[in-house]
Amino acid sequence: MTRRFALMIDPVTASEERVDxxxxFTMVDAAAPALSVGELSTQRGDGVFESIGVIDGHAQEVVPHLERLAHSARLCDLPVPNQEQWRQAIQVAAAECGDGEAVIKLILSRGVEHGPTPTAWVTAAPAADFSTARxxxxxxxxxxxxxxLGAAERAPWLLLGAKTLSYAVNMAAxxxxxxxxxxxxxxxxxxxxVLEAPTASLILRLGDRFVTPVPNGxxxxxxxxxxVYEYLAARGFEVGYDRVAASVLPTADAAWLVSSVRxxxxxxxxxGVSLPVDAALTAELNAYLLSPRD
Incomplete structure:
Protein backbone atom coordinates (compact mmCIF):
# COMPACT_ATOMS: atom_id res chain seq x y z
CA MET A 1 0.00 0.00 0.00
CA THR A 2 1.46 3.37 -0.98
CA ARG A 3 -1.23 5.83 0.11
CA ARG A 4 -3.52 6.57 2.99
CA PHE A 5 -7.26 6.12 2.64
CA ALA A 6 -10.19 7.41 4.69
CA LEU A 7 -13.88 6.60 4.74
CA MET A 8 -16.39 8.65 6.71
CA ILE A 9 -19.34 6.61 8.01
CA ASP A 10 -22.86 7.82 8.64
CA PRO A 11 -23.71 5.77 11.76
CA VAL A 12 -26.97 3.82 11.71
CA THR A 13 -28.57 2.01 14.61
CA ALA A 14 -27.38 -1.48 15.42
CA SER A 15 -30.92 -2.79 14.88
CA GLU A 16 -31.31 -1.48 11.33
CA GLU A 17 -31.34 -4.37 8.89
CA ARG A 18 -30.08 -3.67 5.39
CA VAL A 19 -28.26 -5.64 2.73
CA ASP A 20 -26.12 -2.81 1.36
CA PHE A 25 -19.88 5.69 3.35
CA THR A 26 -18.10 8.72 1.93
CA MET A 27 -14.55 8.44 0.62
CA VAL A 28 -12.40 11.41 1.60
CA ASP A 29 -8.82 12.47 1.03
CA ALA A 30 -6.96 11.29 4.11
CA ALA A 31 -4.82 14.44 3.98
CA ALA A 32 -7.79 16.81 3.72
CA PRO A 33 -9.70 18.40 6.63
CA ALA A 34 -12.66 16.20 7.53
CA LEU A 35 -13.46 16.79 11.23
CA SER A 36 -15.05 19.75 12.95
CA VAL A 37 -13.09 21.76 15.51
CA GLY A 38 -15.88 20.84 17.92
CA GLU A 39 -15.19 17.12 17.49
CA LEU A 40 -14.96 15.47 20.91
CA SER A 41 -12.53 12.80 19.75
CA THR A 42 -9.87 15.47 19.39
CA GLN A 43 -11.00 17.73 22.23
CA ARG A 44 -11.38 15.07 24.90
CA GLY A 45 -10.41 11.70 23.44
CA ASP A 46 -14.09 10.84 23.89
CA GLY A 47 -14.49 7.81 21.67
CA VAL A 48 -13.35 4.26 20.99
CA PHE A 49 -11.25 2.62 18.31
CA GLU A 50 -9.80 -0.60 16.92
CA SER A 51 -6.72 -1.32 14.79
CA ILE A 52 -6.98 -4.19 12.32
CA GLY A 53 -4.03 -5.75 10.53
CA VAL A 54 -4.36 -6.21 6.77
CA ILE A 55 -2.32 -8.76 4.82
CA ASP A 56 -2.38 -8.50 1.01
CA GLY A 57 -5.79 -6.84 1.07
CA HIS A 58 -7.30 -9.24 3.63
CA ALA A 59 -8.46 -7.71 6.92
CA GLN A 60 -7.57 -10.01 9.83
CA GLU A 61 -9.82 -11.02 12.74
CA VAL A 62 -12.65 -8.71 11.69
CA VAL A 63 -15.37 -10.25 13.88
CA PRO A 64 -13.36 -10.14 17.15
CA HIS A 65 -12.41 -6.52 16.44
CA LEU A 66 -16.01 -5.52 15.76
CA GLU A 67 -17.18 -7.31 18.90
CA ARG A 68 -14.57 -5.47 20.96
CA LEU A 69 -15.54 -2.15 19.35
CA ALA A 70 -19.15 -2.80 20.37
CA HIS A 71 -18.03 -3.74 23.91
CA SER A 72 -16.03 -0.52 24.22
CA ALA A 73 -18.99 1.50 22.89
CA ARG A 74 -21.29 0.04 25.53
CA LEU A 75 -18.84 0.83 28.32
CA CYS A 76 -18.62 4.42 27.08
CA ASP A 77 -22.40 4.84 26.62
CA LEU A 78 -21.96 5.29 22.88
CA PRO A 79 -24.48 3.95 20.35
CA VAL A 80 -23.56 0.34 19.57
CA PRO A 81 -22.14 0.24 16.02
CA ASN A 82 -24.03 -1.68 13.36
CA GLN A 83 -21.67 -4.59 12.78
CA GLU A 84 -22.74 -5.25 9.19
CA GLN A 85 -22.26 -1.61 8.27
CA TRP A 86 -18.78 -1.57 9.74
CA ARG A 87 -17.92 -4.93 8.21
CA GLN A 88 -18.77 -3.55 4.77
CA ALA A 89 -16.72 -0.41 5.46
CA ILE A 90 -13.75 -2.58 6.42
CA GLN A 91 -14.20 -4.51 3.18
CA VAL A 92 -14.06 -1.29 1.16
CA ALA A 93 -10.97 -0.08 3.04
CA ALA A 94 -9.17 -3.43 2.75
CA ALA A 95 -9.71 -3.42 -1.02
CA GLU A 96 -7.71 -0.19 -1.17
CA CYS A 97 -4.75 -1.70 0.69
CA GLY A 98 -3.33 -3.90 -2.07
CA ASP A 99 -0.31 -6.12 -1.45
CA GLY A 100 1.81 -6.11 1.69
CA GLU A 101 0.94 -5.19 5.25
CA ALA A 102 -1.39 -2.35 6.17
CA VAL A 103 -3.48 -1.23 9.12
CA ILE A 104 -7.15 -0.26 9.20
CA LYS A 105 -8.38 1.87 12.08
CA LEU A 106 -12.01 2.07 13.15
CA ILE A 107 -12.97 5.19 15.10
CA LEU A 108 -16.30 5.90 16.79
CA SER A 109 -16.48 9.25 18.56
CA ARG A 110 -19.06 11.03 20.70
CA GLY A 111 -19.27 13.48 17.79
CA VAL A 112 -19.41 17.24 17.74
CA GLU A 113 -20.04 18.87 21.11
CA HIS A 114 -23.80 19.18 21.65
CA GLY A 115 -24.31 17.47 18.28
CA PRO A 116 -27.08 14.96 17.63
CA THR A 117 -25.07 11.99 16.39
CA PRO A 118 -21.67 10.35 16.84
CA THR A 119 -18.89 10.67 14.30
CA ALA A 120 -17.45 7.55 12.73
CA TRP A 121 -14.70 6.87 10.24
CA VAL A 122 -12.30 4.25 8.96
CA THR A 123 -8.72 4.83 7.83
CA ALA A 124 -6.24 2.60 6.03
CA ALA A 125 -2.49 3.16 5.82
CA PRO A 126 0.71 1.22 5.22
CA ALA A 127 1.87 -0.64 8.32
CA ALA A 128 5.23 0.09 9.90
CA ASP A 129 8.00 -2.44 9.35
CA PHE A 130 8.04 -4.65 12.45
CA SER A 131 10.36 -7.33 11.05
CA THR A 132 13.15 -6.39 13.48
CA ALA A 133 10.88 -6.74 16.52
CA ARG A 134 9.42 -10.03 15.25
CA LEU A 149 -6.97 -5.47 40.04
CA GLY A 150 -10.32 -4.60 41.59
CA ALA A 151 -10.44 -1.04 40.25
CA ALA A 152 -12.31 -1.83 37.02
CA GLU A 153 -15.20 -3.47 38.89
CA ARG A 154 -15.15 -0.98 41.74
CA ALA A 155 -14.99 2.11 39.51
CA PRO A 156 -16.49 1.35 36.05
CA TRP A 157 -16.45 5.05 35.16
CA LEU A 158 -12.67 4.73 34.74
CA LEU A 159 -13.44 2.79 31.51
CA LEU A 160 -10.50 0.47 32.16
CA GLY A 161 -11.91 -2.29 29.96
CA ALA A 162 -12.64 -0.05 26.97
CA LYS A 163 -10.30 0.67 24.08
CA THR A 164 -10.74 4.43 24.14
CA LEU A 165 -9.09 7.20 22.18
CA SER A 166 -7.58 8.50 25.43
CA TYR A 167 -4.14 6.98 24.80
CA ALA A 168 -1.94 9.70 26.28
CA VAL A 169 -0.99 7.48 29.25
CA ASN A 170 -0.09 4.58 26.94
CA MET A 171 2.15 6.81 24.84
CA ALA A 172 3.74 8.30 27.96
CA ALA A 173 4.52 4.76 29.15
CA VAL A 194 0.80 -8.29 35.47
CA LEU A 195 -1.65 -6.45 33.20
CA GLU A 196 -0.67 -5.79 29.57
CA ALA A 197 1.59 -3.64 27.42
CA PRO A 198 0.50 -0.15 26.28
CA THR A 199 -0.40 -1.46 22.80
CA ALA A 200 -0.15 -5.25 23.08
CA SER A 201 -1.17 -8.34 25.02
CA LEU A 202 1.32 -10.48 26.95
CA ILE A 203 1.71 -14.25 26.59
CA LEU A 204 4.04 -16.24 28.85
CA ARG A 205 5.34 -19.78 28.38
CA LEU A 206 5.66 -21.64 31.66
CA GLY A 207 6.92 -25.10 30.76
CA ASP A 208 4.48 -26.48 28.19
CA ARG A 209 1.66 -24.19 29.37
CA PHE A 210 0.95 -20.79 27.86
CA VAL A 211 -0.62 -18.14 30.08
CA THR A 212 -1.97 -14.64 29.59
CA PRO A 213 -3.35 -12.39 32.34
CA VAL A 214 -7.09 -12.76 32.91
CA PRO A 215 -8.87 -10.12 30.80
CA ASN A 216 -10.38 -8.23 33.70
CA GLY A 217 -9.01 -5.54 35.94
CA VAL A 228 -2.25 -17.32 18.99
CA TYR A 229 -4.16 -19.46 21.48
CA GLU A 230 -6.12 -21.11 18.65
CA TYR A 231 -2.83 -22.00 16.95
CA LEU A 232 -1.17 -23.27 20.13
CA ALA A 233 -4.20 -25.32 21.16
CA ALA A 234 -4.26 -26.94 17.71
CA ARG A 235 -0.61 -27.87 18.27
CA GLY A 236 -1.58 -29.64 21.49
CA PHE A 237 -0.30 -27.05 23.97
CA GLU A 238 -2.21 -26.11 27.10
CA VAL A 239 -3.36 -22.48 27.09
CA GLY A 240 -5.06 -20.55 29.84
CA TYR A 241 -5.77 -17.33 31.74
CA ASP A 242 -4.40 -16.60 35.20
CA ARG A 243 -3.72 -13.84 37.65
CA VAL A 244 0.01 -13.52 37.00
CA ALA A 245 2.18 -12.13 39.78
CA ALA A 246 4.90 -9.70 38.72
CA SER A 247 7.50 -12.05 40.21
CA VAL A 248 6.63 -14.65 37.56
CA LEU A 249 7.73 -12.47 34.64
CA PRO A 250 11.53 -12.93 34.89
CA THR A 251 11.11 -16.69 35.50
CA ALA A 252 9.16 -17.42 32.30
CA ASP A 253 10.56 -19.90 29.80
CA ALA A 254 9.62 -17.47 27.03
CA ALA A 255 7.33 -14.48 26.57
CA TRP A 256 5.81 -12.47 23.74
CA LEU A 257 4.02 -9.20 23.16
CA VAL A 258 1.31 -9.79 20.56
CA SER A 259 -0.81 -7.27 18.68
CA SER A 260 -2.72 -6.92 15.44
CA VAL A 261 -0.04 -5.10 13.46
CA ARG A 262 3.27 -5.91 15.16
CA GLY A 272 17.31 -5.87 32.51
CA VAL A 273 16.91 -9.60 33.26
CA SER A 274 17.37 -11.71 30.13
CA LEU A 275 14.63 -14.11 29.06
CA PRO A 276 15.03 -17.19 26.85
CA VAL A 277 13.77 -16.72 23.29
CA ASP A 278 12.11 -19.53 21.35
CA ALA A 279 13.05 -18.37 17.86
CA ALA A 280 11.53 -21.38 16.10
CA LEU A 281 8.13 -21.04 17.77
CA THR A 282 8.16 -17.28 17.24
CA ALA A 283 8.71 -17.80 13.51
CA GLU A 284 5.83 -20.30 13.46
CA LEU A 285 3.53 -17.88 15.27
CA ASN A 286 4.30 -15.02 12.90
CA ALA A 287 3.88 -17.23 9.85
CA TYR A 288 0.45 -18.18 11.17
CA LEU A 289 -0.46 -14.58 12.03
CA LEU A 290 0.54 -13.49 8.51
CA SER A 291 -1.83 -16.04 6.98
CA PRO A 292 -5.44 -15.00 6.15
CA ARG A 293 -7.73 -15.24 9.20
CA ASP A 294 -11.31 -14.07 9.61
Missing part, protein backbone atom coordinates in the same frame (compact mmCIF):
# COMPACT_ATOMS: atom_id res chain seq x y z
CA UNK A 21 -24.70 0.03 3.44
CA UNK A 22 -22.65 1.51 0.58
CA UNK A 23 -24.62 4.76 0.56
CA UNK A 24 -23.61 5.38 4.20
CA UNK A 135 12.86 -11.57 14.78
CA UNK A 136 15.16 -9.74 17.20
CA UNK A 137 12.63 -9.25 19.97
CA UNK A 138 11.97 -6.41 22.40
CA UNK A 139 13.31 -5.41 25.80
CA UNK A 140 10.64 -4.35 28.27
CA UNK A 141 10.40 -2.59 31.62
CA UNK A 142 7.59 -2.93 34.13
CA UNK A 143 5.63 0.19 35.07
CA UNK A 144 3.00 0.74 37.76
CA UNK A 145 -0.40 1.37 36.13
CA UNK A 146 -1.61 3.06 39.30
CA UNK A 147 -4.63 0.92 40.20
CA UNK A 148 -5.26 -2.51 41.72
CA UNK A 174 6.29 4.00 25.86
CA UNK A 175 8.35 7.18 26.17
CA UNK A 176 9.29 6.20 29.73
CA UNK A 177 10.34 2.76 28.50
CA UNK A 178 12.60 4.40 25.91
CA UNK A 179 14.09 6.63 28.60
CA UNK A 180 14.95 3.44 30.48
CA UNK A 181 16.70 2.01 27.41
CA UNK A 182 13.90 -0.44 26.63
CA UNK A 183 11.64 -0.92 23.64
CA UNK A 184 8.31 -1.36 25.39
CA UNK A 185 6.61 -1.56 28.76
CA UNK A 186 4.42 -3.97 30.69
CA UNK A 187 1.92 -2.44 33.09
CA UNK A 188 1.61 -3.84 36.62
CA UNK A 189 -1.33 -3.34 38.94
CA UNK A 190 -0.55 -1.53 42.18
CA UNK A 191 -1.08 -4.81 44.05
CA UNK A 192 1.65 -6.56 42.06
CA UNK A 193 -0.03 -8.36 39.16
CA UNK A 218 -8.80 -3.23 32.95
CA UNK A 219 -7.12 -5.65 30.53
CA UNK A 220 -8.39 -5.73 26.97
CA UNK A 221 -9.08 -9.19 25.59
CA UNK A 222 -6.52 -9.28 22.79
CA UNK A 223 -7.72 -10.37 19.36
CA UNK A 224 -4.22 -11.50 18.33
CA UNK A 225 -3.80 -13.32 21.64
CA UNK A 226 -6.95 -15.28 20.82
CA UNK A 227 -5.53 -16.21 17.41
CA UNK A 263 2.12 -9.55 15.52
CA UNK A 264 4.36 -11.67 17.84
CA UNK A 265 7.47 -10.00 19.27
CA UNK A 266 9.54 -12.17 21.63
CA UNK A 267 10.59 -10.50 24.88
CA UNK A 268 14.35 -10.70 25.32
CA UNK A 269 14.62 -9.00 28.73
CA UNK A 270 12.41 -7.77 31.58
CA UNK A 271 13.82 -4.93 33.69
Missing amino acids: FGDT VGGVRVVTLDRGYD LREAHRRDADDAIFLSSDGF GILHGTTQLS LAAPITAVD
Whole structure:
Protein backbone atom coordinates (compact mmCIF):
# COMPACT_ATOMS: atom_id res chain seq x y z
CA MET A 1 0.00 0.00 0.00
CA THR A 2 1.46 3.37 -0.98
CA ARG A 3 -1.23 5.83 0.11
CA ARG A 4 -3.52 6.57 2.99
CA PHE A 5 -7.26 6.12 2.64
CA ALA A 6 -10.19 7.41 4.69
CA LEU A 7 -13.88 6.60 4.74
CA MET A 8 -16.39 8.65 6.71
CA ILE A 9 -19.34 6.61 8.01
CA ASP A 10 -22.86 7.82 8.64
CA PRO A 11 -23.71 5.77 11.76
CA VAL A 12 -26.97 3.82 11.71
CA THR A 13 -28.57 2.01 14.61
CA ALA A 14 -27.38 -1.48 15.42
CA SER A 15 -30.92 -2.79 14.88
CA GLU A 16 -31.31 -1.48 11.33
CA GLU A 17 -31.34 -4.37 8.89
CA ARG A 18 -30.08 -3.67 5.39
CA VAL A 19 -28.26 -5.64 2.73
CA ASP A 20 -26.12 -2.81 1.36
CA PHE A 21 -24.70 0.03 3.44
CA GLY A 22 -22.65 1.51 0.58
CA ASP A 23 -24.62 4.76 0.56
CA THR A 24 -23.61 5.38 4.20
CA PHE A 25 -19.88 5.69 3.35
CA THR A 26 -18.10 8.72 1.93
CA MET A 27 -14.55 8.44 0.62
CA VAL A 28 -12.40 11.41 1.60
CA ASP A 29 -8.82 12.47 1.03
CA ALA A 30 -6.96 11.29 4.11
CA ALA A 31 -4.82 14.44 3.98
CA ALA A 32 -7.79 16.81 3.72
CA PRO A 33 -9.70 18.40 6.63
CA ALA A 34 -12.66 16.20 7.53
CA LEU A 35 -13.46 16.79 11.23
CA SER A 36 -15.05 19.75 12.95
CA VAL A 37 -13.09 21.76 15.51
CA GLY A 38 -15.88 20.84 17.92
CA GLU A 39 -15.19 17.12 17.49
CA LEU A 40 -14.96 15.47 20.91
CA SER A 41 -12.53 12.80 19.75
CA THR A 42 -9.87 15.47 19.39
CA GLN A 43 -11.00 17.73 22.23
CA ARG A 44 -11.38 15.07 24.90
CA GLY A 45 -10.41 11.70 23.44
CA ASP A 46 -14.09 10.84 23.89
CA GLY A 47 -14.49 7.81 21.67
CA VAL A 48 -13.35 4.26 20.99
CA PHE A 49 -11.25 2.62 18.31
CA GLU A 50 -9.80 -0.60 16.92
CA SER A 51 -6.72 -1.32 14.79
CA ILE A 52 -6.98 -4.19 12.32
CA GLY A 53 -4.03 -5.75 10.53
CA VAL A 54 -4.36 -6.21 6.77
CA ILE A 55 -2.32 -8.76 4.82
CA ASP A 56 -2.38 -8.50 1.01
CA GLY A 57 -5.79 -6.84 1.07
CA HIS A 58 -7.30 -9.24 3.63
CA ALA A 59 -8.46 -7.71 6.92
CA GLN A 60 -7.57 -10.01 9.83
CA GLU A 61 -9.82 -11.02 12.74
CA VAL A 62 -12.65 -8.71 11.69
CA VAL A 63 -15.37 -10.25 13.88
CA PRO A 64 -13.36 -10.14 17.15
CA HIS A 65 -12.41 -6.52 16.44
CA LEU A 66 -16.01 -5.52 15.76
CA GLU A 67 -17.18 -7.31 18.90
CA ARG A 68 -14.57 -5.47 20.96
CA LEU A 69 -15.54 -2.15 19.35
CA ALA A 70 -19.15 -2.80 20.37
CA HIS A 71 -18.03 -3.74 23.91
CA SER A 72 -16.03 -0.52 24.22
CA ALA A 73 -18.99 1.50 22.89
CA ARG A 74 -21.29 0.04 25.53
CA LEU A 75 -18.84 0.83 28.32
CA CYS A 76 -18.62 4.42 27.08
CA ASP A 77 -22.40 4.84 26.62
CA LEU A 78 -21.96 5.29 22.88
CA PRO A 79 -24.48 3.95 20.35
CA VAL A 80 -23.56 0.34 19.57
CA PRO A 81 -22.14 0.24 16.02
CA ASN A 82 -24.03 -1.68 13.36
CA GLN A 83 -21.67 -4.59 12.78
CA GLU A 84 -22.74 -5.25 9.19
CA GLN A 85 -22.26 -1.61 8.27
CA TRP A 86 -18.78 -1.57 9.74
CA ARG A 87 -17.92 -4.93 8.21
CA GLN A 88 -18.77 -3.55 4.77
CA ALA A 89 -16.72 -0.41 5.46
CA ILE A 90 -13.75 -2.58 6.42
CA GLN A 91 -14.20 -4.51 3.18
CA VAL A 92 -14.06 -1.29 1.16
CA ALA A 93 -10.97 -0.08 3.04
CA ALA A 94 -9.17 -3.43 2.75
CA ALA A 95 -9.71 -3.42 -1.02
CA GLU A 96 -7.71 -0.19 -1.17
CA CYS A 97 -4.75 -1.70 0.69
CA GLY A 98 -3.33 -3.90 -2.07
CA ASP A 99 -0.31 -6.12 -1.45
CA GLY A 100 1.81 -6.11 1.69
CA GLU A 101 0.94 -5.19 5.25
CA ALA A 102 -1.39 -2.35 6.17
CA VAL A 103 -3.48 -1.23 9.12
CA ILE A 104 -7.15 -0.26 9.20
CA LYS A 105 -8.38 1.87 12.08
CA LEU A 106 -12.01 2.07 13.15
CA ILE A 107 -12.97 5.19 15.10
CA LEU A 108 -16.30 5.90 16.79
CA SER A 109 -16.48 9.25 18.56
CA ARG A 110 -19.06 11.03 20.70
CA GLY A 111 -19.27 13.48 17.79
CA VAL A 112 -19.41 17.24 17.74
CA GLU A 113 -20.04 18.87 21.11
CA HIS A 114 -23.80 19.18 21.65
CA GLY A 115 -24.31 17.47 18.28
CA PRO A 116 -27.08 14.96 17.63
CA THR A 117 -25.07 11.99 16.39
CA PRO A 118 -21.67 10.35 16.84
CA THR A 119 -18.89 10.67 14.30
CA ALA A 120 -17.45 7.55 12.73
CA TRP A 121 -14.70 6.87 10.24
CA VAL A 122 -12.30 4.25 8.96
CA THR A 123 -8.72 4.83 7.83
CA ALA A 124 -6.24 2.60 6.03
CA ALA A 125 -2.49 3.16 5.82
CA PRO A 126 0.71 1.22 5.22
CA ALA A 127 1.87 -0.64 8.32
CA ALA A 128 5.23 0.09 9.90
CA ASP A 129 8.00 -2.44 9.35
CA PHE A 130 8.04 -4.65 12.45
CA SER A 131 10.36 -7.33 11.05
CA THR A 132 13.15 -6.39 13.48
CA ALA A 133 10.88 -6.74 16.52
CA ARG A 134 9.42 -10.03 15.25
CA VAL A 135 12.86 -11.57 14.78
CA GLY A 136 15.16 -9.74 17.20
CA GLY A 137 12.63 -9.25 19.97
CA VAL A 138 11.97 -6.41 22.40
CA ARG A 139 13.31 -5.41 25.80
CA VAL A 140 10.64 -4.35 28.27
CA VAL A 141 10.40 -2.59 31.62
CA THR A 142 7.59 -2.93 34.13
CA LEU A 143 5.63 0.19 35.07
CA ASP A 144 3.00 0.74 37.76
CA ARG A 145 -0.40 1.37 36.13
CA GLY A 146 -1.61 3.06 39.30
CA TYR A 147 -4.63 0.92 40.20
CA ASP A 148 -5.26 -2.51 41.72
CA LEU A 149 -6.97 -5.47 40.04
CA GLY A 150 -10.32 -4.60 41.59
CA ALA A 151 -10.44 -1.04 40.25
CA ALA A 152 -12.31 -1.83 37.02
CA GLU A 153 -15.20 -3.47 38.89
CA ARG A 154 -15.15 -0.98 41.74
CA ALA A 155 -14.99 2.11 39.51
CA PRO A 156 -16.49 1.35 36.05
CA TRP A 157 -16.45 5.05 35.16
CA LEU A 158 -12.67 4.73 34.74
CA LEU A 159 -13.44 2.79 31.51
CA LEU A 160 -10.50 0.47 32.16
CA GLY A 161 -11.91 -2.29 29.96
CA ALA A 162 -12.64 -0.05 26.97
CA LYS A 163 -10.30 0.67 24.08
CA THR A 164 -10.74 4.43 24.14
CA LEU A 165 -9.09 7.20 22.18
CA SER A 166 -7.58 8.50 25.43
CA TYR A 167 -4.14 6.98 24.80
CA ALA A 168 -1.94 9.70 26.28
CA VAL A 169 -0.99 7.48 29.25
CA ASN A 170 -0.09 4.58 26.94
CA MET A 171 2.15 6.81 24.84
CA ALA A 172 3.74 8.30 27.96
CA ALA A 173 4.52 4.76 29.15
CA LEU A 174 6.29 4.00 25.86
CA ARG A 175 8.35 7.18 26.17
CA GLU A 176 9.29 6.20 29.73
CA ALA A 177 10.34 2.76 28.50
CA HIS A 178 12.60 4.40 25.91
CA ARG A 179 14.09 6.63 28.60
CA ARG A 180 14.95 3.44 30.48
CA ASP A 181 16.70 2.01 27.41
CA ALA A 182 13.90 -0.44 26.63
CA ASP A 183 11.64 -0.92 23.64
CA ASP A 184 8.31 -1.36 25.39
CA ALA A 185 6.61 -1.56 28.76
CA ILE A 186 4.42 -3.97 30.69
CA PHE A 187 1.92 -2.44 33.09
CA LEU A 188 1.61 -3.84 36.62
CA SER A 189 -1.33 -3.34 38.94
CA SER A 190 -0.55 -1.53 42.18
CA ASP A 191 -1.08 -4.81 44.05
CA GLY A 192 1.65 -6.56 42.06
CA PHE A 193 -0.03 -8.36 39.16
CA VAL A 194 0.80 -8.29 35.47
CA LEU A 195 -1.65 -6.45 33.20
CA GLU A 196 -0.67 -5.79 29.57
CA ALA A 197 1.59 -3.64 27.42
CA PRO A 198 0.50 -0.15 26.28
CA THR A 199 -0.40 -1.46 22.80
CA ALA A 200 -0.15 -5.25 23.08
CA SER A 201 -1.17 -8.34 25.02
CA LEU A 202 1.32 -10.48 26.95
CA ILE A 203 1.71 -14.25 26.59
CA LEU A 204 4.04 -16.24 28.85
CA ARG A 205 5.34 -19.78 28.38
CA LEU A 206 5.66 -21.64 31.66
CA GLY A 207 6.92 -25.10 30.76
CA ASP A 208 4.48 -26.48 28.19
CA ARG A 209 1.66 -24.19 29.37
CA PHE A 210 0.95 -20.79 27.86
CA VAL A 211 -0.62 -18.14 30.08
CA THR A 212 -1.97 -14.64 29.59
CA PRO A 213 -3.35 -12.39 32.34
CA VAL A 214 -7.09 -12.76 32.91
CA PRO A 215 -8.87 -10.12 30.80
CA ASN A 216 -10.38 -8.23 33.70
CA GLY A 217 -9.01 -5.54 35.94
CA GLY A 218 -8.80 -3.23 32.95
CA ILE A 219 -7.12 -5.65 30.53
CA LEU A 220 -8.39 -5.73 26.97
CA HIS A 221 -9.08 -9.19 25.59
CA GLY A 222 -6.52 -9.28 22.79
CA THR A 223 -7.72 -10.37 19.36
CA THR A 224 -4.22 -11.50 18.33
CA GLN A 225 -3.80 -13.32 21.64
CA LEU A 226 -6.95 -15.28 20.82
CA SER A 227 -5.53 -16.21 17.41
CA VAL A 228 -2.25 -17.32 18.99
CA TYR A 229 -4.16 -19.46 21.48
CA GLU A 230 -6.12 -21.11 18.65
CA TYR A 231 -2.83 -22.00 16.95
CA LEU A 232 -1.17 -23.27 20.13
CA ALA A 233 -4.20 -25.32 21.16
CA ALA A 234 -4.26 -26.94 17.71
CA ARG A 235 -0.61 -27.87 18.27
CA GLY A 236 -1.58 -29.64 21.49
CA PHE A 237 -0.30 -27.05 23.97
CA GLU A 238 -2.21 -26.11 27.10
CA VAL A 239 -3.36 -22.48 27.09
CA GLY A 240 -5.06 -20.55 29.84
CA TYR A 241 -5.77 -17.33 31.74
CA ASP A 242 -4.40 -16.60 35.20
CA ARG A 243 -3.72 -13.84 37.65
CA VAL A 244 0.01 -13.52 37.00
CA ALA A 245 2.18 -12.13 39.78
CA ALA A 246 4.90 -9.70 38.72
CA SER A 247 7.50 -12.05 40.21
CA VAL A 248 6.63 -14.65 37.56
CA LEU A 249 7.73 -12.47 34.64
CA PRO A 250 11.53 -12.93 34.89
CA THR A 251 11.11 -16.69 35.50
CA ALA A 252 9.16 -17.42 32.30
CA ASP A 253 10.56 -19.90 29.80
CA ALA A 254 9.62 -17.47 27.03
CA ALA A 255 7.33 -14.48 26.57
CA TRP A 256 5.81 -12.47 23.74
CA LEU A 257 4.02 -9.20 23.16
CA VAL A 258 1.31 -9.79 20.56
CA SER A 259 -0.81 -7.27 18.68
CA SER A 260 -2.72 -6.92 15.44
CA VAL A 261 -0.04 -5.10 13.46
CA ARG A 262 3.27 -5.91 15.16
CA LEU A 263 2.12 -9.55 15.52
CA ALA A 264 4.36 -11.67 17.84
CA ALA A 265 7.47 -10.00 19.27
CA PRO A 266 9.54 -12.17 21.63
CA ILE A 267 10.59 -10.50 24.88
CA THR A 268 14.35 -10.70 25.32
CA ALA A 269 14.62 -9.00 28.73
CA VAL A 270 12.41 -7.77 31.58
CA ASP A 271 13.82 -4.93 33.69
CA GLY A 272 17.31 -5.87 32.51
CA VAL A 273 16.91 -9.60 33.26
CA SER A 274 17.37 -11.71 30.13
CA LEU A 275 14.63 -14.11 29.06
CA PRO A 276 15.03 -17.19 26.85
CA VAL A 277 13.77 -16.72 23.29
CA ASP A 278 12.11 -19.53 21.35
CA ALA A 279 13.05 -18.37 17.86
CA ALA A 280 11.53 -21.38 16.10
CA LEU A 281 8.13 -21.04 17.77
CA THR A 282 8.16 -17.28 17.24
CA ALA A 283 8.71 -17.80 13.51
CA GLU A 284 5.83 -20.30 13.46
CA LEU A 285 3.53 -17.88 15.27
CA ASN A 286 4.30 -15.02 12.90
CA ALA A 287 3.88 -17.23 9.85
CA TYR A 288 0.45 -18.18 11.17
CA LEU A 289 -0.46 -14.58 12.03
CA LEU A 290 0.54 -13.49 8.51
CA SER A 291 -1.83 -16.04 6.98
CA PRO A 292 -5.44 -15.00 6.15
CA ARG A 293 -7.73 -15.24 9.20
CA ASP A 294 -11.31 -14.07 9.61
